[in-house]
Amino acid sequence: MVMNVPRIETERYVLQLITPEYASALLEYYLRNRKHLEPWEPERGESYYTLPTMKIQAQQSLDDFRSGSALRFLALDKNTEHPIATCYFSNIVQGVFQACHIGYTVDAQHEGQGVMREVVEAGIDYMFTKVGLHRIMANYLPRNVRSQRLLESLGFEKEGLARDYLKICGQWEDHVLTSLIRPESINKE
Numbered sequence: 001m002v003m004n005v006p007r008i009e010t011e012r013y014v015l016q017l018i019t020p021e022y023a024s025a026l027l028e029y030y031l032r033n034r035k036h037l038e039p040w041e042p043e044r045g046e047s048y049y050t051l052p053t054m055k056i057q058a059q060q061s062l063d064d065f066r067s068g069s070a071l072r073f074l075a076l077d078k079n080t081e082h083p084i085a086t087c088y089f090s091n092i093v094q095g096v097f098q099a100c101h102i103g104y105t106v107d108a109q110h111e112g113q114g115v116m117r118e119v120v121e122a123g124i125d126y127m128f129t130k131v132g133l134h135r136i137m138a139n140y141l142p143r144n145v146r147s148q149r150l151l152e153s154l155g156f157e158k159e160g161l162a163r164d165y166l167k168i169c170g171q172w173e174d175h176v177l178t179s180l181i182r183p184e185s186i187n188k189e
Helices: 020-032 034-040 051-067 115-129 145-153
Strands: 007-009 013-017 071-077 083-093 099-106 135-140 157-168 171-181
Touching: 007 115, 013 051, 013 083, 013 115, 020 034, 020 051, 020 071, 020 083, 051 071, 071 115, 083 115, 099 115, 115 135, 115 145, 135 145, 135 157, 145 171
Parallel strands: 099 135
Antiparallel strands: 007 013, 013 071, 071 083, 083 099, 135 171, 157 171
């Protein structure tokens, strides 16, 4: 696993590994987007939306990076350093699997502006070229048309439907399973 704390720059954004110094920015992001994100995330209690919890989350992000199990990014506007999105790569497995899962969120005020495409594309490139992964898996709720379109546009292929896959907003929900395989690693016959 890469040992330097990653910082990825795109045309408009900086993907910064979430570390303890970004706990306040992370809290600001989640407080601002609480209602917007609720339908797509696990049920969260009031204590989640506090600085102590964000400090714990940020420290866990750094610990997971150091162990090689996850990379969690906060996307900041290059000009204002305002947090506008998250992009998480979790369950990183090396060895014969060389894969991970991806998750992402975008600020309600920035939906439909190409933020997620720019951020996710940069994160995927990092995971394939710097971390050396072969496969990235993404799962989305069947009703989440925005995620479906984003993933299709990035080349993710549908692999199936998982029944009652994750508990989202207090309910077990089906998820569409997709994956993206690093193009140069696809077997050519």
